[in-house]
Amino acid sequence: MKRVSQITLIFTLLVTVIVSQFAYNATFANAETDRLDLKAEAAILLDAKTGRILYEKNPDTVLGVASMSKMMTEYILLESIKEGKISWDQNVKINEYVHKLSAAPGLSNVGLTQGENYTVRELYEAMAIFSGNAATVALAELISGSEKNFVGTMEKKAKELGMKDFNFVNSSGLNNKSLMGQHPAGGPEEENVMTARDTAILAFRLLNDFPEVLETTKISKLKFKDGREYPNFNWMLPGLIFEYEGVDGLKTGSTDFAGYGFTATAERNGQRFISVVMKSTSKDERFNDTTKLLDYAFSNFGKEEILPASYKPKKVKTLKVNKGKEKEVKIETKEPIELVIQNGEKNQFEPVVVLDKSKLDQDGNLTAPIKKGEKIGYVTVQSKKGDFGFLTKDGQKLASTNLVASESVEKANWFVLSMRAIGGFFGDVWDGVSSMVKGWF
Template identity: 60%
Template sequence: MTTIIKRLFIYTLLIFFILPMITGVKTASAASNDPLNLEAEAAILIDAETGKVLYEKNADKRLGVASMSKMMTEYLVLESIADGKIKWDQKVLISEFIHKLSSPNLGLSTVGLTEGEEYTVKELYESMAIHSANASTVALAELVAGSEENFVKMMNEKAEELGLENYYFVNSTGLNNSDMLGRHPAGTDENEENLMSARDTAKLAYHLLKDYPEVLEIASKPELNFRGTVYKNFNWMLPGLIYEYKGVDGLKTGSTNFAGYGFTATAILDGQRYISVVMKTPSQAARFTDTRNILNYAKGNFGKTEVVTENKAIKGNESLAVDKGKENSVKVAPKNSLDLVIKNGEEENYKAKVVIDKEKLNENGELTAPVKKGDVVGYVTYEYTGEGEDLGFLYKDKPIKVDLVATEDVEKANWFVLMFRSIGDFLVGLWDGITSTVAGWFS
């Protein structure tokens, strides 16, 4: 009995004293692995031009995304305008439901839309993009798709089309469905919220800026004047606001009890545009201080480097053999330059890598004449040769590359030349055979 009591005592010590110490060590270790010591549960920093990932923390963890999911609504609205399906000056009649959803009494972001009143698409879009107005967002969703239910289907379909992987859209706003006054989209649970990973949120922002750069004309406005009432942009890092950061001109904030506070920022720093995402920070202030730390990191540690130079041959891959041509080879070079945003001091660790299109070659590894100047014969990408970690790109299965092309014409040789070349090759082969045989006699 005494032995049993002793063992129980030892186990108690393990549980109450030793295990917390081990857990504490693990927690401290995990925190130390984040060089920026962010409060955000997940984050990412990318080069907005190429999608090169420069920093990440739990970037593939699916979390509540809140109103940052409005970037998808913005994308689909801008796409509908570009396709001519709706117009900026088109009038939208406000229904009873939209009016109720815009009531200040709900405690949601709103500009107060009046039932029976008409507002232009641009007015609704600006209130959504600048002040994150939820009722305006639903009104636009209904306009584009006929119902918010249909719009949610469009959101998920577009997410798949854009190559997002860890996402789940249940409404157009990013609210919890329980805030939708019992009118959440059919087929979704009344307590669900939109979910995305930091990487997918960055992908969405990346495509939004690439496909519709005009998005920044509105997102960059520090305040909204909506029919005589002024509303501040929730992006407090814009000029004149309390966390102003030089270079920031977008893009979207978001917060719910479930998602915490998130922020997708974009900024031009020293001529280079970056996109950053922070998710599930504990406070309004934290999402901006975390973003400031990420942008400081970008500004102080990275620069653009030309890894591949346009029309400059890659050493060791200056030419390719050509069969049946007037010349036996053709010079090749990159069609365009390839620039990468690289961490300072790492420039020498990024080398050009040539990949030849084997389908263009015969069984002897040669091109077949004729070859025209500009013919694509492969591509040039890069390889990292350093000891650190290269985080790759947003789309890991799509390496950045530029075409490798012929820089001159090689015409096909005429039959007479080809005949004598064949005879010459035969005689050379015959001579090689004879000399090998004779050499064998004396070996």
């Protein structure tokens, strides 16, 4: 009976340990998520340079994205200009459909006159600053021939960017029922959908691939060719209602289905963050939640040097070298590793050494000759307490540095290699004889 009680006690302790470990891993995100008390249904916050995630709330819930999906249209347009497919001063003649859509009541638009020419830049500014829906359709038709074709381009580009949970049915983010009977894709009442994570990926790639987008998104008021001024819906820009120091983008969005969303970016003292909030219940709420996220970022996170340049891994200071004049080589990191981390948590990160297997023989040794500075792997860092990781695999690479040979090792000549082989042979013989003699006694 006593033995059964002991076994029961041991089993109970094991279960407790296992459950506790799972609970620790599972509650890390919950503890961080509860900290800010956001009202939005989903949110995410990241370092704009590496994509290191600093906060998340329901990041993989698929929600309506509304006009934030115009960031995809912006990306494709900027890419088309870079590749020379279209130009900023190229004229776009407005057709009857785009003209009527620009005059539709209740939609965000600048008036576009049928038969009149507008430059790509004028339409782009109308889209990026005032969220002009008809201007967006005109650009989509220019790039792909039709909005239907453009939706296919959006889907393809999303996959290329690494997005996973999305569906595009038009270029603007409107509900299809608002498109006056035109349905580029999907059903008559469908909308574009994405997750907060995918929205962040889109914003991250837009900012890093085309940083010039900020020259437009930071404009508080659009002065259009019709002589009118149109305010930016990003009310956190300078001079607007929710002005926030450092905000210079990126895109708002709202429909009945999507609620109110906002993808923001802000920079102070060389440090930039990106935040996304989705399905807020009011215009004010999306800006209040964004303020909480950015306050949290600027108050609690900063760039730190986690590992210095020429760092020599404590557990792997040298590697054995086959066929070299020296039998081993010292290794070190080429560049420092810098990360945006929570203040005071530098000691929570530890180095992880990853060797290039193609450089190693079957015994795990390098083979001479080896040049000083030759890459033989890389070093990254990981948090001891757990974290949200990175938005993309490329971001993870930015949190690593090459591991290189800190000295050269020339290949030994045939005589040295022969002597080593002979020495090895007689060493094996001597070991065999010694073992045999020991066996006699």
